[in-house]
Amino acid sequence: MKRLILLTLCLVYIKSFAQEQITNLNPRTGDKSSYPYNFVEFKDFIFFTAYTESFGNEIWVTNKTNDATLLKDINLGNKDGIDGTFINTATELNNSLYFIANDEFSAGEIWKTDGTSAGTVKVTHFLNSHISNLTLVGNYMFFLIVRNSNLEVWKSDGTEEGTTIVSGNNPIWNSPSFEGKCNNTFIFTFQPSGSNNSRVWRSDGTSIGTYPITIEIDGNGAGFGGSSALTQYIEFKNALYFVARSYSIFGYTTSVGIMKTDGTLNNTVPVKAIYDGNNNILEYADVVEISGKLYFSLFDATLNQLIIWESDGTTNGTKKIYDKNSDRFFMTSKLINNEGNLVFCGVNSKGGTSLLKMDLTNYSIADIKELQDSIKTPFIFSEYSNNCTIKSIGAGKYFVSSPSKLINRKGWITDMTSTNTTNIENLNNVSEVFVSNNSFYFAKSTTSEGAELWKSDGTQANTILFQNINTSKYGFSDNNLATLNDKLIFSGDDGLSGNEPWTYSLGKVTLLKDINFGISTSNPNSFVIFNELMYFTARDATHGNELWKTDGSPENTQIAFDVASGTSSSYPNYLKVCNGYLFFIAKINGHNNVCKTDGTKWEIIKDLGVNQYGVAFSVIELTSSGNYIYFVTEGQHLWISDGTEAGTYKVKDFSKCSKLTDVNGRLFFIANDSNNLGLELWTSDGTSTGTKLVKDIGVGYSSSPNDLISFKNVLYFTAFTNEYGREIWQSNGTAEGTIQLSDINPSTLNGIVSANFCVLGDNLFFTANNGEAGIELWKTDGSQSGTILVKDINVGVQSSCPTEITSIGNLIYFQAYDNEHGLELWKSDGTVDGTILVSDILSGLQGSSPTNIISIGNYIYFIAETINSGRQIFKMTYNTIQSIVDMRNDVPLSIYPNPCMDYLYFKTEISCSNIYIYDLDGQLILKPNIVNNQVNISGLNTGLYIIKFNSNSKEFTKKFLKL
Numbered sequence: 001m002k003r004l005i006l007l008t009l010c011l012v013y014i015k016s017f018a019q020e021q022i023t024n025l026n027p028r029t030g031d032k033s034s035y036p037y038n039f040v041e042f043k044d045f046i047f048f049t050a051y052t053e054s055f056g057n058e059i060w061v062t063n064k065t066n067d068a069t070l071l072k073d074i075n076l077g078n079k080d081g082i083d084g085t086f087i088n089t090a091t092e093l094n095n096s097l098y099f100i101a102n103d104e105f106s107a108g109e110i111w112k113t114d115g116t117s118a119g120t121v122k123v124t125h126f127l128n129s130h131i132s133n134l135t136l137v138g139n140y141m142f143f144l145i146v147r148n149s150n151l152e153v154w155k156s157d158g159t160e161e162g163t164t165i166v167s168g169n170n171p172i173w174n175s176p177s178f179e180g181k182c183n184n185t186f187i188f189t190f191q192p193s194g195s196n197n198s199r200v201w202r203s204d205g206t207s208i209g210t211y212p213i214t215i216e217i218d219g220n221g222a223g224f225g226g227s228s229a230l231t232q233y234i235e236f237k238n239a240l241y242f243v244a245r246s247y248s249i250f251g252y253t254t255s256v257g258i259m260k261t262d263g264t265l266n267n268t269v270p271v272k273a274i275y276d277g278n279n280n281i282l283e284y285a286d287v288v289e290i291s292g293k294l295y296f297s298l299f300d301a302t303l304n305q306l307i308i309w310e311s312d313g314t315t316n317g318t319k320k321i322y323d324k325n326s327d328r329f330f331m332t333s334k335l336i337n338n339e340g341n342l343v344f345c346g347v348n349s350k351g352g353t354s355l356l357k358m359d360l361t362n363y364s365i366a367d368i369k370e371l372q373d374s375i376k377t378p379f380i381f382s383e384y385s386n387n388c389t390i391k392s393i394g395a396g397k398y399f400v401s402s403p404s405k406l407i408n409r410k411g412w413i414t415d416m417t418s419t420n421t422t423n424i425e426n427l428n429n430v431s432e433v434f435v436s437n438n439s440f441y442f443a444k445s446t447t448s449e450g451a452e453l454w455k456s457d458g459t460q461a462n463t464i465l466f467q468n469i470n471t472s473k474y475g476f477s478d479n480n481l482a483t484l485n486d487k488l489i490f491s492g493d494d495g496l497s498g499n500e501p502w503t504y505s506l507g508k509v510t511l512l513k514d515i516n517f518g519i520s521t522s523n524p525n526s527f528v529i530f531n532e533l534m535y536f537t538a539r540d541a542t543h544g545n546e547l548w549k550t551d552g553s554p555e556n557t558q559i560a561f562d563v564a565s566g567t568s569s570s571y572p573n574y575l576k577v578c579n580g581y582l583f584f585i586a587k588i589n590g591h592n593n594v595c596k597t598d599g600t601k602w603e604i605i606k607d608l609g610v611n612q613y614g615v616a617f618s619v620i621e622l623t624s625s626g627n628y629i630y631f632v633t634e635g636q637h638l639w640i641s642d643g644t645e646a647g648t649y650k651v652k653d654f655s656k657c658s659k660l661t662d663v664n665g666r667l668f669f670i671a672n673d674s675n676n677l678g679l680e681l682w683t684s685d686g687t688s689t690g691t692k693l694v695k696d697i698g699v700g701y702s703s704s705p706n707d708l709i710s711f712k713n714v715l716y717f718t719a720f721t722n723e724y725g726r727e728i729w730q731s732n733g734t735a736e737g738t739i740q741l742s743d744i745n746p747s748t749l750n751g752i753v754s755a756n757f758c759v760l761g762d763n764l765f766f767t768a769n770n771g772e773a774g775i776e777l778w779k780t781d782g783s784q785s786g787t788i789l790v791k792d793i794n795v796g797v798q799s800s801c802p803t804e805i806t807s808i809g810n811l812i813y814f815q816a817y818d819n820e821h822g823l824e825l826w827k828s829d830g831t832v833d834g835t836i837l838v839s840d841i842l843s844g845l846q847g848s849s850p851t852n853i854i855s856i857g858n859y860i861y862f863i864a865e866t867i868n869s870g871r872q873i874f875k876m877t878y879n880t881i882q883s884i885v886d887m888r889n890d891v892p893l894s895i896y897p898n899p900c901m902d903y904l905y906f907k908t909e910i911s912c913s914n915i916y917i918y919d920l921d922g923q924l925i926l927k928p929n930i931v932n933n934q935v936n937i938s939g940l941n942t943g944l945y946i947i948k949f950n951s952n953s954k955e956f957t958k959k960f961l962k963l
Contacts, residue, residue, distance in 0.1 A: 124160050150172060166205055214268055232286065241260045340360060350373065357416055401430055430442050439456065441455050497514045526573060605644065637652075657672075752769070765779045915949040
């Protein structure tokens with residue numbers, strides 16, 4: 001028992017000294033936000049999306065009484081498994097809730113849940129696409145995928161084998177604008193490629209039954225700046241109604257009108273023209289069905305006019321019932337059915353905004369309550385900022401939210417009478433609510449908790465915080481950590497000085513300089529070492545955003561050059577050292593310029609000019625290769641510069657150009673030119689003739705190379721082929737020398753999603769999936785036989801998803817996930833036994849998500865999540881062997897007694913040499929002499945130590961506790 005207690009003590013001691021938190025900078029008090037959103041009810045449970053630092057944006061679930069819990073960490077670690085379209089994809093079919101999610105293997109697949117974590121499973125494994133809607137039509141879910149500028153129509157019965165493509169190769173200009181149904185038919189709308197208009201399509205689930213049912217129609221403009229999308233879709237009397245603008249259908253005078261379709265081409269017809277869309281743009285529009293009739297609203301914020309039409313679906317039965325304008329701006333809302341009356345927000349007799357009720361028997365208007373007196377016309381109309389919200393919460397009561405002059409939004413509860421329309425203070429600044437039974441749920445932001453989950457029954461007393469899901473604190477953003485000699489330099493905010501440059505040296509964290517004095521921020525960025533100084537960009541009140549430099553001391557932290565003199569900013573960016581100069585891009589007199597400095601003066605090399613519309617060309621990527629810099633300007637033009645004006649010129653125009661990568665003085669990149677072979681691998685020597693396609697890997701389609709890196713003077717990258725999926729490739733710059741290195745996942749499925757390449761000595765480390773172990777750590781020496789899995793860290797088909805891979809000394813450090821520790825810091829020497837967990841900062845599956853790993857001397861530094869301080873900087877030694885477990889269990893030596901006080905004895909049958917004793921910070925404490933197989937350690941302080949010795953070119957370690 002005593003031995004077990006001592007062993008436990010040792011393990012705790014090792015864990016507590018594995019890393020040290022060196023910063024505690026908090027720019028603001030209170031918790032971060034989980035932003036609960038996308039509420040869906042299923043099986044008496046409420047599902048919604050929420051964000052946490054450890055799990056990203058995922059689905060949470062509550063039974064409405066107990067706290068919400070994470071349904072499943074779909075995309076392991078802190079990556080988002082769910083995007084903002086969950087509410088549009090959540091579909092109930094066959095007693096399951098289906099939805100779209102993405103994990104480490106795919107950008108989007110169909111998932112389903114029975115409400116439990118174990119019952120939340122992936123249905124499909126081959127879509128790998130963003131899907132924004134699932135539309136239930138009969139027993140099938142229909143959905144759309146945009147792939148390579150083509151629209152694909154799919155359907156699914158909820159099984160993988162029953163998920164099939166219906167129609168593909170429909171050229172599309174942007175995302176589809178509508179997905180719905182009518183008469184057991186899937187209806188959708190999109191903008192064809194090369195068109196400013198839209199067409200409505202239908203599909204019965206067959207290829208032949210998928211076709212457009214309208215001509216190209218312009219949108220009705222209901223939205224900021226107008227829109228090419230049609231609006232106000234609603235199912236009514238076995239038809240789908242919508243509003244469109246079309247001169248050919250409705251004429252020029254009144255070009256906006258109501259249309260309807262039953263899903264067939266012949267019965268897609270206009271109902272009636274209702275608005276002059278030739279001269280005016282509608283900022284907002286809505287539709288509702290009440291007592292067998294439709295009501296369409298049209299709001300023009302420029303003219304301060306609200307119009308409402310009533311329709312029974314026929315031309316003669318469609319008439320205008322409300323038309324009010326004002327000389328002052330007022331707000332409107334959605335249309336609401338209140339016991340057969342039409343409720344909405346509109347202008348009152350004083351020019352303010354009121355909650356109004358229309359009696360549909362005689363169209364009379366009752367002013368229930370003024371929500372806001374007259375306000376100024378907004379410079380830009382916003383549906384959220386300039387519209388009211390009305391929502392039925394049951395029992396004849398409604399929640400109303402109205403923008404306010406004094407606060408962001410004002411929350412009301414009303415029974416649609418003036419007397420019982422009351423402002424509820426706890427509902428202020430709430431926009432949308434989700435109603436379930438006699439309660440409603442919503443996100444509300446407070447200083448202490450952030451935007452979190454609240455619950456209300458409509459009274460002040462019972463409007464309360466339901467759960468604070470994300471209790472993480474504010475600390476660092478994942479800004480780069482930089483090193484200058486023995487100093488760590490970083491940008492941080494202590495809540496008093498704004499975001500400014502800080503240093504860590506000799507065990508102390510200090511503010512380097514308050515550049516933008518006071519609480520204003522200088523936002524230091526783009527740290528680069530040049531001429532033994534650190535250059536970076538920052539803003540102050542005198543010079544604007546300019547180039548600064550420091551030697552690590554406050555007195556020598558100063559502006560380097562005021563490129564745009566005075567308070568104007570040159571916004572220097574893309575700092576790159578090349579051929580003895582520091583190059584950068586700066587904006588001068590509205591133009592972007594290539595500039596350089598030798599540290600004493602700066603000069604303009606080239607004014608990049610403007611495009612055909614008079615807009616300045618901007619640089620979107622820059623790198624150095626050999627004695628040149630290469631960069632890409634907006635418009636996808638590849639440039640080169642030798643540091644002179646004459647030597648700075650455009651090399652070639654592309655339709656796409658990116659991923660500029662140097663390989664031993666030769667430039668490689670990804671591009672697509674006018675020959676339209678797709679995104680493929682290119683190379684350039686800086687001349688037009690020497691800029692050429694390396695190889696058309698995906699013949700007839702894009703291989704879309706990615707993850708370019710130089711290794712052993714050869715380019716390594718990933719590329720996609722129809723035969724093998726995305727795998728690792730290598731290239732020497734010739735077509736015959738561009739080959740697939742290995743088929744890691746022996747199928748058409750991807751072996752690599754994102755490679756995360758990192759060079760360490762003679763090995764290139766990366767992440768890959770062989771189809772059995774998930775995404776894990778791999779390495780290659782450049783040969784097919786030398787491309788191997790290093791370790792299955794998260795054992796089984798689930799992934800450890802190693803990222804942030806950084807080489808330090810003879811090890812790589814990275815973050816990885818396992819089912820015991822979550823996302824934490826690991827290290828590897830490229831062997832199974834040498835791939836170990838370094839630190840477990842946040843116990844359990846929360847994970848500290850370590851990032852920005854760098855080294856200074858014997859220490860590594862990184863940013864990781866903490867319980868009480870948010871993300872902070874940590875420090876630990878990188879040359880020690882400490883871990884939660886011993887590195888080796890086969891050490892051919894025993895030491896005793898352990899723990900010990902004066903002498904440590906050795907028992908071994910091998911010869912030992914170079915014996916050292918280290919503390920847990922990696923500092924050499926003692927190089928002892930062995931006399932009669934014993935070492936005198938009486939001079940050591942109490943604590944845990946590591947003894948290291950060599951035998952036959954092998955290194956062995958043991959831990960011991962000095963009492």
